[in-house]
Amino acid sequence: MESIDFTQPGTFAQTAFYLFLGIFGRYVLIAALFHYLFKVKYRAHFQSREVNQRPRREGQNRREIGFSFITALIFALVGTFMAMAWQKGYTQIYTDFHAHSSIWFAVSILLILFCHETYYYWLHRWMHHPRVYKWVHKAHHDSITTSAWTSFSFHPVESVLQAIVLPALLFVIPLHYSAIGIVLLIMTATSVINHLNTELYPRDFHRHWFGRWWIGATHHSLHHSQFKYNYGLYFTFWDKWIGTESPDFTKLFERKTRKEGTEVKV
Template identity: 45%
Template sequence: MLAGILISAAAMTAIVAVRYVLSSGGFAWATSRVRPGLYRGLEPQIRKEIGWSLASAAIYGIPAGVVAWGWQEHGWTRIYTDWSAFPLWYLPLSVLAYLAAHDTWFYWTHRLMHRPKPFRIAHAVHHASRPPTAWAAMSFHPWEAVTGAVVIPALVFVVPIHVAMLGLVLTIMTVMGVTNHMGWEMFPRWLVHSRLGEWLITASHHQRHHDLYKCNYGLYFRVWDKLCGTDRGLARP
């Protein structure tokens, strides 16, 4: 049993690390084409971002590996593979439920990380990226990485989700995590400044957080920022 858990944890750690390298590397390459010179002179910072991120990959990979093992070997989770197990309308609803729950957890833990002591101990690592780059998406102190690593593994024990929809959630999480930090707006202006864009977080919104610190704490949606009066609008990355 222990060997199976260790193999699964190691495999998931490798998958998270490779996913990080490919996604952050891909968007860093895109940045070099779309915004030439944007990361010029940031090579020492980027090396630190990569180092912290690869450490975070293990912290994310271990609980994910344990959960994956439990699902495959014992059916511990609410992950399902039969498309007919739930109505088709439930598929997008489950994705939205996961994103909303993750966003809520992230907002409040992120605000907590900006309290003086947690910031000094942990969150300062992430904000050492000035300005953040595409490589900074997982650049966390281990204590902060733990708070992010437990959310999705915990949700799969509570909220049913098709394995393909879970893959979509993880894809959205990865893309948003990288693009929100890369220093320029990937999404078109018509979307960012639309009624829908008023409720979505993109690079323009998250850059404001890195500029001002005490605002724009959300991950996917601006709902909690608007409800709690911490939304300070958009920067111009």
């Protein structure tokens, strides 16, 4: 890959195309899988765990997939520019696993997630400013009752703002290329789970040492229905520290999981 000249227009376009197929294909595959499992095959079992009971609008799936198509295209273009920057030696991406310790490999992923969380929380707060909201974030919030297909449904401006954070971090934080894949997989999977509108986590998970800091469908669904709470992406710590976690979260989570027989031991 180091011998590929990404500055050539044909190579750039081909790389962007393949990245687009990977990004959009990953979104479709994971979203379709979760939609089939929890909204089709096992819906009767999980119906009591659906957080927002309001019906989705006609044509909402088609609209969300359309926005997600544009989002994937923007992500692919940004990713191709990052490949150019890596080839020129501008980034901290490394290919030799032994260039850093295995401990750093794990720490670097956690550090990226923490930085991404911090960036997104404050970006999200800004996007809810009245002068910004309708131009940037409203397209995503038009999905009041969310689904797996909502996970990548953003206005193009918001897509750009979301696309630039990981590349920016890769200029300063050493990250193995496989760790980038892990981060992207976590990003996609958690986004689908959080927008599924069906609580998948077990009873008392919100009291568990990890679960109390981890966002699920109930937590994020409240953001779509209440607008002024629960701004986090992966974690709840900024919402807890700043006081923007919904006061209805605990009661709603317990109501949606009370029929679950298996408790998480704290």
